[in-house]
Amino acid sequence: MAYDVVVGIEFLYAIATLVLISLGLAVIFGMMRIINLAHGEFLVLGSYAATVATHRGVNLWIAILVIAPATVALIGVLLERFFIRFLYGRILDTMLATWGLSLFVVGILTLIFGETTEGVGTPEGVVAIGPYTVSIYRFVVIGFAVLTVAIVYGVLRFTRLGLLARGTMQNPAMAEALGVDTSRMYAVTFALGAGLAGLAGGILAPVSVVFPTLGGSYLARAFITVIGGGPAILAGTSAASFLFGIVSQAVSFLTTQVYGEVALLVVAIALIRVLPRGITGRFFRGSL
Amino acid sequence: MMIDRRSVLKGAAAVAGSAAVAPHVRAAGEPIKIASIYDLSGGLEGVGKPMHDLLMMAVDEINGGGGLLGRKIEVVSYDSQTSVQVAAQYAQEAALKNKVAVAHGGITSASREAMRPVFDRYRTLYFYDTPYEGGVCDRNIFCTGSTPRQNTDRLVAHALKAWGKKGYVLAADYNYGQITTDWVKKLAKDGGGEVVGNEFFPLDATNFGSTISKIQAANPNWILTVLVGAPTISFYRQYAAAGLNSKIPVTSTTFGAGHEELTLKPEESDGIVVCYNYIQSIDSPVNKAFLKRYYERFGKDALSVTDLAMSSYQSVHLWAEGVKKAGSLDRMKQIEALETGISYDSPSGKVSLEKSTHHAIFDTHLGVFKNREIQVIESYPQQRAVDTEEVCNLVKKPNDHQQYVIKVK
Numbered sequence: 001m002a003y004d005v006v007v008g009i010e011f012l013y014a015i016a017t018l019v020l021i022s023l024g025l026a027v028i029f030g031m032m033r034i035i036n037l038a039h040g041e042f043l044v045l046g047s048y049a050a051t052v053a054t055h056r057g058v059n060l061w062i063a064i065l066v067i068a069p070a071t072v073a074l075i076g077v078l079l080e081r082f083f084i085r086f087l088y089g090r091i092l093d094t095m096l097a098t099w100g101l102s103l104f105v106v107g108i109l110t111l112i113f114g115e116t117t118e119g120v121g122t123p124e125g126v127v128a129i130g131p132y133t134v135s136i137y138r139f140v141v142i143g144f145a146v147l148t149v150a151i152v153y154g155v156l157r158f159t160r161l162g163l164l165a166r167g168t169m170q171n172p173a174m175a176e177a178l179g180v181d182t183s184r185m186y187a188v189t190f191a192l193g194a195g196l197a198g199l200a201g202g203i204l205a206p207v208s209v210v211f212p213t214l215g216g217s218y219l220a221r222a223f224i225t226v227i228g229g230g231p232a233i234l235a236g237t238s239a240a241s242f243l244f245g246i247v248s249q250a251v252s253f254l255t256t257q258v259y260g261e262v263a264l265l266v267v268a269i270a271l272i273r274v275l276p277r278g279i280t281g282r283f284f285r286g287s288l
Numbered sequence: 289m290m291i292d293r294r295s296v297l298k299g300a301a302a303v304a305g306s307a308a309v310a311p312h313v314r315a316a317g318e319p320i321k322i323a324s325i326y327d328l329s330g331g332l333e334g335v336g337k338p339m340h341d342l343l344m345m346a347v348d349e350i351n352g353g354g355g356l357l358g359r360k361i362e363v364v365s366y367d368s369q370t371s372v373q374v375a376a377q378y379a380q381e382a383a384l385k386n387k388v389a390v391a392h393g394g395i396t397s398a399s400r401e402a403m404r405p406v407f408d409r410y411r412t413l414y415f416y417d418t419p420y421e422g423g424v425c426d427r428n429i430f431c432t433g434s435t436p437r438q439n440t441d442r443l444v445a446h447a448l449k450a451w452g453k454k455g456y457v458l459a460a461d462y463n464y465g466q467i468t469t470d471w472v473k474k475l476a477k478d479g480g481g482e483v484v485g486n487e488f489f490p491l492d493a494t495n496f497g498s499t500i501s502k503i504q505a506a507n508p509n510w511i512l513t514v515l516v517g518a519p520t521i522s523f524y525r526q527y528a529a530a531g532l533n534s535k536i537p538v539t540s541t542t543f544g545a546g547h548e549e550l551t552l553k554p555e556e557s558d559g560i561v562v563c564y565n566y567i568q569s570i571d572s573p574v575n576k577a578f579l580k581r582y583y584e585r586f587g588k589d590a591l592s593v594t595d596l597a598m599s600s601y602q603s604v605h606l607w608a609e610g611v612k613k614a615g616s617l618d619r620m621k622q623i624e625a626l627e628t629g630i631s632y633d634s635p636s637g638k639v640s641l642e643k644s645t646h647h648a649i650f651d652t653h654l655g656v657f658k659n660r661e662i663q664v665i666e667s668y669p670q671q672r673a674v675d676t677e678e679v680c681n682l683v684k685k686p687n688d689h690q691q692y693v694i695k696v697k
Contacts, residue, residue: 003501003505006501006504007498007501009497010497010498010501013495013497014495014497017495110329110333115333115334115337115518115547116334116547116548116550116551116591117550117551118550118551118552118553119525119551119552119553121525121553121555121556122525122526122528122529125531126529126530126531131504131507132501132504132505133504133530133531133532133535134530135526135529135530135531137529138497206525206529207522207525207526207529208494208519208522208525209518209519209521209522209525209548209551209552210551211334211518211551213330213331213518214494214518214519216331216492217492217494217519218494249497249498252498252499253498253501253502256461256487256488256489257487257488257489257490257493257498257499258461258488258489258490260498261490
């Protein structure tokens with residue numbers, strides 16, 4: 001019984017991690033149709049920001065929740081202004097450009113920090129569930145994932161900014177005709193996506209080691225989740241994370257992690273074959 | 289200047305004349321080229337850079353002492369970028385374009401097995417200086433890194449004695465991880481214990497939640513990790529976060545090889561037991577003198593010297609001893625000289641090459657991590673690569689060119 005609880009927690013944790021790492025990409029790719037191959041590096045930048053801040057004495061939670069997303073959002077704004085905005089509508093060029101950007105970021109991080117950076121220890125200790133001990137931080141991550149989705153939903157649905165962003169993404173010409181400063185909306189939306197990636201990086205920093213090439217481990221899964229999720233960025237990402245998280249964890253528990261990854265990929269392939277527009281291309285259509 | 293027949297003939301004669309004279313003039317001072325093919329980017333640079341740096345240090349020491357056969361050694365460095373394809377490509381370039389006298393390189397067994405046939409085909413001597421799973425039997429290669437019987441033996445014996453009979457193995461999912469896991473299972477059984485569970489991981493696994501739950505469910509007395517790949521270091525952090533590192537102790541065949549302890553908090557790596565040929569805290573005059581030179585060269589804030597970096601360093605010196613004995617850079621003469629029991633007084637102790645296996649005989653030391661440094665628990669002198677000796681005999685079969693997958697029965 002206790003083991004089942006632990007397994008359940010691990011399932012939720014896997015889903016939560018997928019949601020967190022994919023949400024930023026869902027905004028940038030899902031809303032703006034920019035294939036951002038530097039998404040993994042945005043995550044890593046968030047992790048580094050949180051790590052550096054913590055080592056400088058900033059409170060861990062502020063470093064994770066404020067400094068990490070703010071830093072990457074700022075970098076996102078600068079990138080959008082000076083780099084990405086010239087590539088709207090040019091999908092292949094964006095892929096090449098963001099791929100180059102990712103290599104550049106990895107190089108810069110290696111130059112500044114070297115390969116071995118002492119990371120951030122996992123806070124909060126453990127809780128006992130029967131004879132098993134589980135890190136409390138796992139629950140914290142799950143909580144943050146839920147909170148992040150709720151906040152993004154709130155912003156997009158209930159604020160003026162969210163309305164303008166959604167309108168601009170749906171029909172930029174009409175939005176501009178109605179007086180919206182679309183180029184500023186693009187910058188804001190890109191910054192939001194980057195900030196979300198930074199937040200995910202910050203939240204995940206205490207459970208992993210931080211090094212420049214860490215982004216590569218997350219990029220593939222983030223893309224698979226976003227594409228599998230479909231056009232509705234929140235409902236889709238959540239649904240896809242749920243599906244892939246459960247499948248990969250179940251197989252990992254029954255066999256090994258290698259087969260868990262394989263299972264995730266097989267399900268993704270099957271999903272795209274059956275639902276080419278992703279889960280929310282068919283179900284939950286019209287939702288956020 | 290008009291290009292007419294006379295000037296062309298004059299020019300051709302001049303070139304032919306100088307070409308006839310020049311080689312003899314060039315060869316005397318021409319440097320000996322050796323290749324260094326290590327991963328300096330792409331994920332394994334934490335392991336590759338120190339190995340490359342110590343190779344350069346050894347070369348500079350040899351050059352500083354007058355060079356080899358009166359010539360300076362020049363290193364052609366390649367960054368194999370943690371990619372097996374790139375490694376194989378550079379192996380070919382080193383052999384064909386640069387015609388190096390010897391190539392040192394390869395970290396993962398996958399990259400070694402991609403480069404070995406290339407060096408075989410183009411008859412270039414190859415030194416593989418990284419600890420691995422054993423079994424390579426090829427007269428063109430010298431494997432100077434430790435094999436399972438030189439380290440895993442000791443780790444399992446220590447674990448069974450100090451902690452208990454039940455073990456759990458976590459390993460990277462490729463030949464090194466798989467073969468080492470087989471060895472651990474056999475050694476545990478031979479020692480009266482058992483491996484109650486094992487799991488394999490891709491090199492970029494980051495979430496070990498399911499593994500940690502399974503370990504707790506299996507309730508072993510100790511775990512042994514054969515993890516490779518920087519993301520997998522997250523395991524130690526997550527393991528400590530679950531409060532397990534003090535309850536179920538860890539021993540590892542790979543931890544510390546790439547300064548992994550520096551990416552973790554000291555508490556997260558305290559207590560991990562390892563067994564290496566070289567541990568920086570070895571108390572010997574050769575080691576102390578070496579460390580003095582090391583910190584002078586790389587600065588007092590330089591990272592500690594890992595077993596793999598020392599393996600790279602001592603292998604270059606071993607090769608140089610072989611060349612001195614051979615008196616020539618001819619490949620077969622080098623090989624024959626290296627087979628005569630060449631040895632070198634390394635900071636890790638006496639290291640020699642064994643004729644029938646082309647593997648190394650050296651001291652090994654059991655150590656434990658404390659505050660990011662390894663303290664020596666016990667030392668074992670002059671360990672032989674027994675596992676490879678059981679399957680490989682290059683004296684009887686000098687044309688063997690394969691890696692035996694040691695069937696662990």
